[in-house]
Amino acid sequence: MTLTLAIETSCDDTCAAVLDGERVLSNAIASQGVHDAYGGVVPELAARQHVEAIGPVLADALRTAQVDASDIERVAVTRGPGLVGSLLCGLQTAKAFAAPASLPLVPVDHMHGHLLSGRLADQQPPEDQPHLVLVASGGHTLLARANGPRLADIEILGRTLDDAAGEAIDKGARMLGLGYPGGPALQRLAADGDPAAYAFPRSQKVPGLDFSFSGLKTALLYVVRDLPEGELDARRADLAASYQAAVVATLVLRVKRAIASTGIEHVAIGGGVAASTALRASLAELGCGLSIPDRQYCTDNAAMIGIAALATDPVGYPEHLALDAYGTGQGPVR
Ligand SMILES: Nc1ncnc2c1ncn2[C@@H]1O[C@H](COP(=O)(O)OP(=O)(O)OP(=O)(O)O)[C@@H](O)[C@H]1O
Ligand SMILES: [Mg+2]
The missing domain is CATH 3.30.420.40 (ATPase, nucleotide binding domain)
Structure with missing residues (x-):
């Protein structure tokens, strides 16, 4: 089985998960309380919060899964649709994780993740x-x-x-x-x-x-x-x-x-x-x-991105460094 690190930052949840094939070893989520006072997500604040949270969330996902960063064989990441500033944080983190070890990167459509969440059900x-x-x-x-x-x-x-x-x-x-x-x-x-x-x-x-x-x-x-x-x-x-x-x-x-x-x-x-x-x-x-699926796999989460990555073509290093995020309209599911 392939050990996948999955990252999801399309909106206001900073998420990372580790999967062994389809088996979820960890599903870490940090939700951003900062938007509550505004009655909705403020894109600029969301992006800044992701920058702060992504390191600890990633470490949490690896620790809970009891795997070392060097064990990871490929990285999956949400490329869009979503808030572009938020997406870029996840995408850049995924590239930075994958590049030093020349790991392949799997760019996942966020809606593909939601559509496959049923695979995480009993x-x-x-x-x-x-x-x-x-x-x-x-x-x-x-x-x-x-x-x-x-x-x-x-x-x-x-x-x-x-x-x-x-x-x-x-x-x-x-x-x-x-x-x-x-x-x-x-x-x-x-x-x-x-x-x-x-x-x-x-x-x-x-x-x-x-x-x-x-x-x-x-x-x-x-x-x-x-x-x-x-x-x-x-x-x-x-x-x-x-x-x-x-x-x-x-x-x-x-x-x-x-x-x-x-x-x-x-x-x-x-x-x-x-x-x-x-x-x-x-x-x-x-x-x-x-x-x-369990409720943690319904709202935004990285486990579903790891599942969708199993049905998506990976992009090798260094080609994946050129991948960009898309906000709306470019995804296969609009
Ligand atoms: N228990 C619940 N009952 C009904 N709605 C809920 C419940 N929990 C969360 N939601 C709703 O789910 C929505 C958030 O879902 P999700 O995180 O999948 O959306 P999103 O990622 O913001 O949007 P998209 O995936 O379309 O880009 C919110 O509208 C929230 O109110
Ligand atoms: Mg969503």
Whole structure:
């Protein structure tokens, strides 16, 4: 087996992992609390935080995996999409690690990582037949058919027409006075509320396998705006539960349609919203095969980058020194 060091710094989490083949030996993550006060990620601050955190996180990943830096046989790194300043920190670190030992470098697309996260679940997707993948993250919402593990084998069946699921969750949470990121806080608040209290739209009228969340977001905005003075506090848990239920129902409706239209009965999930307890429970009711990874592999992490690297062509040294990051638009999965 090949020992891979994987690095992921596309947004505001500094991540490094060590894998022996597909086996994850360590998965280190340093999250950046610095953005909480701004209600969203500040790109310049994120890049500076990565510069500070990447050394300790890398050392942590090697220590936990109980491997020496000299044992590493290749380096995988997220090349894009993401915040370019953040990506460059990871990419330069990966090159600096790989170059002295002339190690190959595997440039990985961040969404390829999220799409393959199901391989880190206890129940892996079937090797010999296609499966469906739902990725719901902060910047993307995709439904795909995976005919194999390489990016070229993955066919996008549907995507969001407006906001990503995570974006809708974060914006909704903000309207309810919760901090960033909104997902975990919304989930905690929703636990005390009634998911049927408000009938928020589930974009049933959007045909096929594409998603839309903008109507839902606007519906919450109007409900909050029209509440009698001082009523918001009493209604917040019900609003959170109903809003979360509508996001989950919007996602699951497309998964159901995809199962019906393709006949494929195994679904893998990835992306930060896949950490949602409500989504995981709702998918479990479908009765199909499921690959649901541990929550640490749903939000940004380097283990998924190491997994995607196994299905990506490496670039040798010194050619990999010329690799650049891409912010948006250049990745195979937009
Ligand atoms: N338990 C949860 N329930 C619902 N949403 C959650 C939960 N935990 C995290 N999220 C949401 O997941 C999103 C972050 O996911 P992720 O880290 O995969 O996104 P990203 O990397 O910023 O975006 P992308 O991968 O599209 O570039 C946030 O919107 C966050 O609110
Ligand atoms: Mg992500």
